[in-house]
Amino acid sequence: MIDEIEEIVFDEIAIADTVRELGERISRDYEGKELVLICILKGAAIFTTDLARSISSPATLEFIQASSYGLTTSSSGNVIIKKDTETDLQDKHVLLVDTIIDTGKTMECLFKLLSARRPASLNVVVLLDKSCKRQVEVPIAYKGYDLPDKFVVGYGLDYGEHYRNLPYIAALKADG
Numbered sequence: 001m002i003d004e005i006e007e008i009v010f011d012e013i014a015i016a017d018t019v020r021e022l023g024e025r026i027s028r029d030y031e032g033k034e035l036v037l038i039c040i041l042k043g044a045a046i047f048t049t050d051l052a053r054s055i056s057s058p059a060t061l062e063f064i065q066a067s068s069y070g071l072t073t074s075s076s077g078n079v080i081i082k083k084d085t086e087t088d089l090q091d092k093h094v095l096l097v098d099t100i101i102d103t104g105k106t107m108e109c110l111f112k113l114l115s116a117r118r119p120a121s122l123n124v125v126v127l128l129d130k131s132c133k134r135q136v137e138v139p140i141a142y143k144g145y146d147l148p149d150k151f152v153v154g155y156g157l158d159y160g161e162h163y164r165n166l167p168y169i170a171a172l173k174a175d176g
């Protein structure tokens with residue numbers, strides 16, 4: 001374990017089990033339908049690719065990038081679309097994928113943007129939910145874990161762009 005890590009919150013095995021369970025639930029719910037998985041860059045890159053492989057229904061992949069945080073650890077609420085999806089989402093079954101939801105501002109913004117494109121359905125899947133930090137209501141159809149108010153890194157999540165490639169989810173030391 002690297003020096004700046006205080007504790008591992010979810011290890012590789014726990015994450016893999018949870019992602020598999022989420023994939024199985026999604027596969028059952030979308031049976032007979034084709035899904036569009038929209039990965040929210042960069043944080044959801046690793047979760048999305050693992051989740052995609054746990055879903056047995058046919059699925060296409062899209063990527064969207066919004067920015068609100070910069071290099072700090074608190075939400076600014078100013079969401080900018082840096083990269084948009086590329087295919088027509090009208091009448092498609094869309095699943096918006098993020099690794100973590102905190103204030104909900106990023107997800108609310110993307111949910112509204114994508115709803116306006118008239119998908120047949122639009123749902124949200126997150127691996128981690130910091131529900132105690134929520135400032136805006138966002139419907140979450142699938143979630144892996146509830147997380148207390150704690151800043152975590154790894155499995156796609158960064159602090160100043162670092163730690164995304166850790167295979168586990170960990171809390172940083174306060175002085176890290």
Ligand code: IMP
Nearest residue numbers: 043075101102103104105106151152157
């Ligand atoms: P929200 O708009 O406050 O819900 O922020 C959501 C985004 O903030 C996520 O997509 C992450 O990129 C980032 N974020 C929120 N909490 C954490 C954390 O604990 N670690 C790393 N990134 C986080």
Ligand code: MG
Nearest residue numbers: 043069158159
């Ligand atoms: Mg970040």
